Amino acid sequence: MPEGHTLHRLARLHERRYVGAPVEVSSPQGRFAAEAARLDGHVMTAAEAYGKHLFHHYGPQGIVHIHLGLYGTFTENVLPVTEPVGQVRMRLVGGTHWTDLRGPNRCELLTPAETEAIVARLGPDPLRRDADPERAWKRISRSRTSLAALLMDQSVIAGVGNVYRAEVLYRQGIAPMLPGKALSREQWEAIWADLCELMREGVRVGRIDTVAPEHSPEVMGRAPRKDRHGGEVYVYRRTGQPCLVCGTPVAHTELAGRNLYWCPTCQPS
Known part of the structure; x- marks a missing residue:
């Protein structure tokens, strides 16, 4: 299972590549299709990590919570996009790059209150400035x-x-x-x-x-x-x-x- 530094690296990468502009969001596998449809074309406002959890913020549309678990992986690619390979839970397409997520333990669209409840169950993260x-x-x-x-x-x-x-x-x-x-x-x-x-x-x-x-x-x-x-x-x-x-x-x-x-x-x- 990836440790916290991996999720913080992903958050920084996605911050650079996707935050501040509309993002195409889809679920080729179909298990995240309804949620992806709500997010598709909207602006990702922030990407952050807390411990082993990754959060993609989309303003009023909600927050995507990702926990990779033992088998989850992101693959990062440069445009143009290609046909999905394997079971792609979520695909992000931005202005220069695209990202596929496969096999996560969690990939769900949450409200701010639901996100806060997850964070509240976690101890301090040594990689966060707000850690106590x-x-x-x-x-x-x-x-x-x-x-x-x-x-x-x-x-x-x-x-x-x-x-x-x-x-x-x-x-x-x-x-x-x-x-x-x-x-x-x-x-x-x-x-x-x-x-x-x-x-x-x-x-x-x-x-x-x-x-x-x-x-x-x-x-x-x-x-x-x-x-x-x-x-x-x-x-x-x-x-x-x-x-x-x-x-x-x-x-x-x-x-x-x-x-x-x-x-x-x-x-x-």
Whole structure:
């Protein structure tokens, strides 16, 4: 599932390409046809992301809410348009580009009140200027739940997924199973600051890189990481491989149905 930086990149891209001018909206698949007909030819007024949610605003016509889930994808193209390939839920056509959306978990037309209700269920987003990390700290500092689970809870922090969860805990030297209430305020502030920095860099470059310069492939003389998620990381999907810092084999388990990675030495219990 795409993490928050991906949705913020999409919001910025769609802001540049479609906001401020009439947009052709259609649903070749048909599952969004009635809603697309209401939007077709109207002006997209804003595109924004909150956590893993993307919102296209069309003024009085409503707001398109998109959650990609595990299988949703956008494909971005330059005009002219071509015939749809596969199950295209929503197609946008602007003055210079066109975009197809396939396989999202959610693609729906909402009112402002319905949109606000979705946002109200989410924790602060490290990529938004209006984020209030104190809201997340109040939840974490009172919880017996592990930090690994809390960081993946979108009602605690919005936009953090499996990669950022594993990597920020490694970078801060914190054991993933530490209960939230055992975390110090200083540790929390370091986690939040690190998430802000890492995720902003993710928006900028379009991939998740978490290793310090001294641990890069060039400096360490190792082969670059090969993984469909891209980016250089410390522990994510490195089960059994030596930690880049101490050499201890990276550990792995499942937590709430998701893979969890950590270094037992650099993140002692």
